[in-house]
Amino acid sequence: MKVIHAASLSLALAGAAAAQELPKTMIWSSYDVGSAGYAEASAIADAFGKEFGTRVRIQPSGSSIGRLQPLLQGRADYAFLATEAFFLSEGAYDFATPEWGPRPLRAIAGRPASTAMAAxxxxxxxxxxxxxxxxxxxxxxxxxxxxxxxxxxxxxxxxxxxxxxxxxxxxxxxxxxxxxxxxxxxxxxxxxxxxxxxxxxxxxxxxxxxxxxxxxxxxxxxxxxxxxxxxxxxxxxxxxxxxxxxxxxYRYPVIATTPDKSADDVYAFIKALDESYDLYKEGTATMERWSLDQAGKPPIDVPFHEGAIRYLKEKGIWTAEDDAWNDKRIARQDALIAAWEPFKAENAGLPEDEFAAAWMARRAEVVASLD
Structure with missing residues (x-):
C-alpha cells in the first residue's frame, strides 16, 4: 500500500510540475472582437485555463500596429497576427517608415487559411x-x-x-x-x-x-x-x-513573439498548445487546423522560434527541409535589418512617401541578392 501511495504521489507531483511550465498569467494581443483571430485566441486561452490553470488576458486591436506594439514593448507575451508579421519583418508597406523598418519576429505556430482568386x-x-x-x-x-x-x-x-x-x-x-x-x-x-x-x-x-x-x-x-x-x-x-x-x-492567425523570448518559455507554450488541442479544436469551424502537423510547418510569415523547433523535433514533425527553410528565412530577415540603418541614414531627408518607395526598391534588391 505504501509503495502504491508513493507512486501515486510521484505521478501527481509530475502532473503539477507539467502544469507549472506555463506562467500563471499571460497577455496576448489579437485582432478585434468578432474576428476569427480573436475567437481562436479566446478558445485557446480558455483551454489553457482549464488544462493548466493559466489565466490569459487578450488585448484586441483593429490595427496591425495596435497588435504589434504590446509585443514589441514587452507588454504582451504573444501576439495572434495576420500578414503584418511578414510586413514588419521586411519593413514593408505600413512599416516602410523611419520609425519602423524591418524588425525580427519569431513564429510559434500558424493555422493554415485558404486564399484564392475568385472571378x-x-x-x-x-x-x-x-x-x-x-x-x-x-x-x-x-x-x-x-x-x-x-x-x-x-x-x-x-x-x-x-x-x-x-x-x-x-x-x-x-x-x-x-x-x-x-x-x-x-x-x-x-x-x-x-x-x-x-x-x-x-x-x-x-x-x-x-x-x-x-x-x-x-x-x-x-x-x-x-x-x-x-x-x-x-x-x-x-x-x-x-x-x-x-x-x-497562408497562416492566420500566426502566433508570434520576439526572438529574445526564452526558448524554455516558448517550448512550454507550444507544448501546452499541443496538449490542450482536444479542448479547443472544435471552437470554430477551422480550429482543427491548429494540429501541429499543419500549424507547425513552414512556410509561414517569419522564422520559427528555437523553442518551438525543439518541441516540433521531439514530436517528429520538424524535418531537415524545415531547418533549411528556417535558416534561409532568418538570413533574409537579418540581411534586411542590416540594410536598414545605412539606408535610413542616406535617405533621412526624403518625404515619407518617397522614403517608403525608395526602401521598397532597396528591399527588392536585398532579397534578389539572396537568391
Missing part, C-alpha cells in the same frame, strides 16, 4: 493568366489583401501592369464589386460572405486553379510573397459539395 464566372477568367486586361478589385490601405492578389497574378505570369486595378474604399465594397459588375476578379478568403452572394448572382463564381504541380507558377508567386503554399480546399462559396478547388494557404 465572376462570366468574366472569361478560367486560368490566372486569363486575368490579363481584366478589372481586379483591390482594397484601399489593405496591403495584406492586395499583395496576396499580386502574388496570385504572378502565378499566372502577370504583374499589376497587365491588369486594370480598381481600388475600392473598403473591404466589403471590393469583395461585392463583382456582383455589381464593377470588377471581374479579386483575392481573399473563399468563404467571405460577399462571395456567397456572387455565387448566387447571375454572374456566378469561379476559382482559377493554383495547381500544386505548377512549379514555375509557384516560384513566381513566392517571389512576391514567400509565405504561401498549395491548398486543396473543399469549403468555398459556390463550390459544390464533394468538389475540391486548388488554392493557396
Amino acid at each position: 465572376a464566372a462570366d468574366s472569361g477568367i478560367k486560368t490566372v493568366a486569363d486575368a490579363r486586361g481584366k478589372r481586379i478589385a483591390f482594397v484601399a490601405g489593405n496591403p495584406s489583401i492586395n499583395v496576396k492578389c499580386e502574388a496570385i497574378l504572378a502565378f499566372g505570369g502577370l504583374t499589376l501592369d497587365d491588369v486594370e486595378v480598381i481600388t475600392f474604399p473598403t473591404y466589403a465594397a471590393a469583395m461585392s464589386s463583382m456582383t455589381r459588375n464593377e470588377s471581374d476578379a479579386t483575392c481573399t478568403s473563399p468563404t467571405t460572405s460577399q462571395f456567397y452572394e456572387l455565387a448566387e448572382s447571375p454572374r456566378g463564381i469561379f476559382y482559377p486553379p493554383l495547381e500544386p504541380d505548377n512549379a514555375e507558377g509557384w516560384a513566381k508567386l513566392e517571389k512576391v510573397l514567400p509565405i504561401m503554399s498549395p491548398q486543396s480546399e473543399t469549403v468555398a462559396a459556390g463550390l459544390p459539395e464533394g468538389e475540391t478547388a486548388q488554392m493557396a494557404a
Whole structure:
C-alpha cells in the first residue's frame, strides 16, 4: 500500500510540475472582437485555463500596429497576427517608415487559411493568366489583401501592369464589386460572405486553379510573397459539395513573439498548445487546423522560434527541409535589418512617401541578392 501511495504521489507531483511550465498569467494581443483571430485566441486561452490553470488576458486591436506594439514593448507575451508579421519583418508597406523598418519576429505556430482568386464566372477568367486586361478589385490601405492578389497574378505570369486595378474604399465594397459588375476578379478568403452572394448572382463564381504541380507558377508567386503554399480546399462559396478547388494557404492567425523570448518559455507554450488541442479544436469551424502537423510547418510569415523547433523535433514533425527553410528565412530577415540603418541614414531627408518607395526598391534588391 505504501509503495502504491508513493507512486501515486510521484505521478501527481509530475502532473503539477507539467502544469507549472506555463506562467500563471499571460497577455496576448489579437485582432478585434468578432474576428476569427480573436475567437481562436479566446478558445485557446480558455483551454489553457482549464488544462493548466493559466489565466490569459487578450488585448484586441483593429490595427496591425495596435497588435504589434504590446509585443514589441514587452507588454504582451504573444501576439495572434495576420500578414503584418511578414510586413514588419521586411519593413514593408505600413512599416516602410523611419520609425519602423524591418524588425525580427519569431513564429510559434500558424493555422493554415485558404486564399484564392475568385472571378465572376462570366468574366472569361478560367486560368490566372486569363486575368490579363481584366478589372481586379483591390482594397484601399489593405496591403495584406492586395499583395496576396499580386502574388496570385504572378502565378499566372502577370504583374499589376497587365491588369486594370480598381481600388475600392473598403473591404466589403471590393469583395461585392463583382456582383455589381464593377470588377471581374479579386483575392481573399473563399468563404467571405460577399462571395456567397456572387455565387448566387447571375454572374456566378469561379476559382482559377493554383495547381500544386505548377512549379514555375509557384516560384513566381513566392517571389512576391514567400509565405504561401498549395491548398486543396473543399469549403468555398459556390463550390459544390464533394468538389475540391486548388488554392493557396497562408497562416492566420500566426502566433508570434520576439526572438529574445526564452526558448524554455516558448517550448512550454507550444507544448501546452499541443496538449490542450482536444479542448479547443472544435471552437470554430477551422480550429482543427491548429494540429501541429499543419500549424507547425513552414512556410509561414517569419522564422520559427528555437523553442518551438525543439518541441516540433521531439514530436517528429520538424524535418531537415524545415531547418533549411528556417535558416534561409532568418538570413533574409537579418540581411534586411542590416540594410536598414545605412539606408535610413542616406535617405533621412526624403518625404515619407518617397522614403517608403525608395526602401521598397532597396528591399527588392536585398532579397534578389539572396537568391
